[in-house]
Amino acid sequence: MRSPTRILAGLLFALAVLFLFFPILIVAPMSFSGDRFLGFPPRSWGLTWYQTYFSDPGWLAATWRSLRIASLASLIATLVGTASVVGLARLSGRWRAGVTGMLLAPAIVPNVIIALGVFMLALRFGTTDSEVTLILAHSAIGLPFVVMIVGAAYRQTDPMLEKAARVFGAGPLRAFWTATVPPLAPGILAAFIFAFFVSFDELVIALFLMGGSETLPVRIWNDLRFEINPTIAAISTFFVVVTVLAMTLAEVLRIRATRRQGSN
Amino acid sequence: MTSMSLMTVTSEIGAMTQGRAPIRFQNVSRAFGSVVALDDFCLDVKAGEFVTLLGPSGSGKTTALNIVAGFDRATSGEVFIGERAVGALPPERRNVGMVFQSFALFPHMSVFENVAFPLRMRKVAAYEVRARVERTLEMVQLGGYAGRRPGALSGGQRQRVALARAVVAEPPVLLMDESLSALDLKLREDLQEEVRRLHRTLGTTIIFVTHDQGEALVLSDRIALMNHGRLCQLDTPTTLYDRPASRFVADFIGRTNIVPIDAGDHAAAIGLSNAPDGAVALSLRPEKLRRQPPAFGGGFEAIVQDVTFKGAATEFRLQTASGLSLRMSEARATALALPEIGQTVRLNVVPEDATPLYE
Numbered sequence: 256m257r258s259p260t261r262i263l264a265g266l267l268f269a270l271a272v273l274f275l276f277f278p279i280l281i282v283a284p285m286s287f288s289g290d291r292f293l294g295f296p297p298r299s300w301g302l303t304w305y306q307t308y309f310s311d312p313g314w315l316a317a318t319w320r321s322l323r324i325a326s327l328a329s330l331i332a333t334l335v336g337t338a339s340v341v342g343l344a345r346l347s348g349r350w351r352a353g354v355t356g357m358l359l360a361p362a363i364v365p366n367v368i369i370a371l372g373v374f375m376l377a378l379r380f381g382t383t384d385s386e387v388t389l390i391l392a393h394s395a396i397g398l399p400f401v402v403m404i405v406g407a408a409y410r411q412t413d414p415m416l417e418k419a420a421r422v423f424g425a426g427p428l429r430a431f432w433t434a435t436v437p438p439l440a441p442g443i444l445a446a447f448i449f450a451f452f453v454s455f456d457e458l459v460i461a462l463f464l465m466g467g468s469e470t471l472p473v474r475i476w477n478d479l480r481f482e483i484n485p486t487i488a489a490i491s492t493f494f495v496v497v498t499v500l501a502m503t504l505a506e507v508l509r510i511r512a513t514r515r516q517g518s519n
Numbered sequence: 520m521t522s523m524s525l526m527t528v529t530s531e532i533g534a535m536t537q538g539r540a541p542i543r544f545q546n547v548s549r550a551f552g553s554v555v556a557l558d559d560f561c562l563d564v565k566a567g568e569f570v571t572l573l574g575p576s577g578s579g580k581t582t583a584l585n586i587v588a589g590f591d592r593a594t595s596g597e598v599f600i601g602e603r604a605v606g607a608l609p610p611e612r613r614n615v616g617m618v619f620q621s622f623a624l625f626p627h628m629s630v631f632e633n634v635a636f637p638l639r640m641r642k643v644a645a646y647e648v649r650a651r652v653e654r655t656l657e658m659v660q661l662g663g664y665a666g667r668r669p670g671a672l673s674g675g676q677r678q679r680v681a682l683a684r685a686v687v688a689e690p691p692v693l694l695m696d697e698s699l700s701a702l703d704l705k706l707r708e709d710l711q712e713e714v715r716r717l718h719r720t721l722g723t724t725i726i727f728v729t730h731d732q733g734e735a736l737v738l739s740d741r742i743a744l745m746n747h748g749r750l751c752q753l754d755t756p757t758t759l760y761d762r763p764a765s766r767f768v769a770d771f772i773g774r775t776n777i778v779p780i781d782a783g784d785h786a787a788a789i790g791l792s793n794a795p796d797g798a799v800a801l802s803l804r805p806e807k808l809r810r811q812p813p814a815f816g817g818g819f820e821a822i823v824q825d826v827t828f829k830g831a832a833t834e835f836r837l838q839t840a841s842g843l844s845l846r847m848s849e850a851r852a853t854a855l856a857l858p859e860i861g862q863t864v865r866l867n868v869v870p871e872d873a874t875p876l877y878e
């Protein structure tokens with residue numbers, strides 16, 4: 256049945272998707288341009304700009320730095336966030352609400368404010384321009400995502416599972432690892448991927464903290480300010496593909512983790 | 520855990536496994552702030568006995584069980600499993616089996632791994648794990664299901680897996696909290712039979728929690744009826760049914776007519792004037808009331824207010840001349856014709872069938 260409202264809804268949906276994908280529709284063809292300057296539509300085609308990206312030591316260094324920072328930051332966020340979720344469940348009422356609020360705050364506070372705060376703190380300790388400082392700041396902004404995703408998965412698990420493990424002979428740690436964690440695993444992995452891209456994409460805090468050694472977003476930013484060349488289109492296209500694949504995986508995992516567990 | 524302490528744990532468990540253990544609640548109280556969930560609770564469960572904790576919602580049944588399992592601690596008093604006071608032992612060192620209402624099967628493990636879990640925690644050798652898991656699954660009629668995930672089983676099958684997991688390590692004590700309540704009536708009856716069979720074969724001491732009095736009557740050696748965290752009466756199902764000690768018990772177990780002794784002299788009006796001193800009321804089971812042919816003298820009259828067909832029996836709501844409302848349950852085999860609503864019938868009751876209640 257094709258009612259007019261359904262056709263209208265379909266049309267609106269298509270428009271929305273087009274709107275969201277429009278930048279990519281422009282950028283992706285430009286990345287395969289053979290021209291020397293950014294222009295649309297390209298007048299010739301080629302893989303020159305991908306070659307430039309993959310052979311330029313500056314770009315590669317920035318990429319590796321970003322990957323390193325994002326891996327460590329998301330690892331920390333995932334560990335701390337998961338531990339918080341489990342710990343929060345053991346707190347009662349008012350405390351839980353308060354602590355949850357604090358853990359979620361970095362998702363609401365604008366990154367500029369966080370950047371400024373971290374920068375001033377780092378100035379005092381003399382740790383500006385340090386990857387460690389950036390990793391810690393990024394783990395803080397990744398934390399809310401972990402708390403939300405793992406928290407949702409945790410609420411779907413049966414609290415009796417851990418008790419069951421205990422009566423059947425497992426100590427507290429063993430029970431946690433054998434009964435509580437495995438049903439959460441897909442949620443934890445999804446949270447890790449989200450936190451990874453929160454860090455990998457992040458520009459503002461990195462701008463404040465990484466004067467000398469650029470992360471990938473900082474390098475793109477700096478490059479854009481001087482000249483607009485198609486390397487950026489190539490990088491963007493490459494990472495859009497990587498991000499879409501990873502986020503799809505994360506979303507599939509998240510949905511699996513949030514669905515009712517099989518044992519109920 | 521060091522290997523040293525592991526050895527002591529294993530030997531402790533070994534010592535407790537000698538047959539079945541008695542369980543004793545000795546003046547156990549548990550308060551949650553101002554709510555007293557268990558109030559000076561005393562109960563002796565003999566080795567190998569099947570005792571049901573029965574009581575209305577909030578009467579402290581789960582609290583009592585949690586204290587035995589080690590999920591909760593008594594505010595005062597002590598629980599003994601065998602000869603041993605277990606108050607300070609964590610759940611994993613009490614060697615009890617448990618069946619949860621929500622099944623609590625590990626969703627990421629196969630049926631086999633679920634049932635093997637207690638054996639693995641006890642470091643049983645692999646070949647023996649396999650043999651015992653297979654035997655236990657056979658016992659609950661789930662022979663072919665070892666490879667499945669709990670998610671791919673029906674409710675009844677899941678509860679059978681949970682049963683198998685609870686008994687596979689042959690614990691001297693088995694705890695069941697509303698274990699069958701999540702299942703529908705037919706399945707519940709099947710599982711009740713299963714539980715009885717398991718109890719006969721294994722001889723484990725069982726504490727079973729339910730608020731379903733029918734289930735308690737079917738399963739138990741003895742029933743501990745609880746109210747407001749206290750033990751009201753501890754007796755065999757028949758004694759509890761035939762000789763309830765209080766109005767609360769008489770009303771909770773089965774259905775009954777409470778005939779007050781003081782007000783309006785209802786008891787005398789239906790020929791029950793022989794109540795002992797101190798009794799405040801009489802309990803008269805609906806099936807103890809009998810209709811008699813109008814030609815006979817004696818007995819008393821009542822007006823039929825409602826007639827309900829209940830399969831094997833017919834139920835009547837009646838009112839006596841003194842204004843007492845009575846329920847009567849009558850086997851359908853009776854030769855007497857069914858009365859109409861509003862009609863007067865002649866009834867008869869044997870004084871010995873009425874149980875005096877003292878509170």
Ligand SMILES: Nc1ncnc2c1ncn2[C@@H]1O[C@H](COP(=O)(O)OP(=O)(O)OP(=O)(O)O)[C@@H](O)[C@H]1O
Nearest residue numbers: 551554555556575576577578579580581582583730
């Ligand atoms: N963790 C807790 N915190 C506060 N009060 C509690 C807690 N656990 C139990 N209670 C209270 O203790 C009393 C007994 O609870 P319990 O769960 O033992 O009852 P129950 O007999 O198992 O009832 P049900 O048949 O509903 O399961 C109730 O009044 C309950 O509200």
Ligand SMILES: [Mg+2]
Nearest residue numbers: 580581582697
């Ligand atoms: Mg309960």
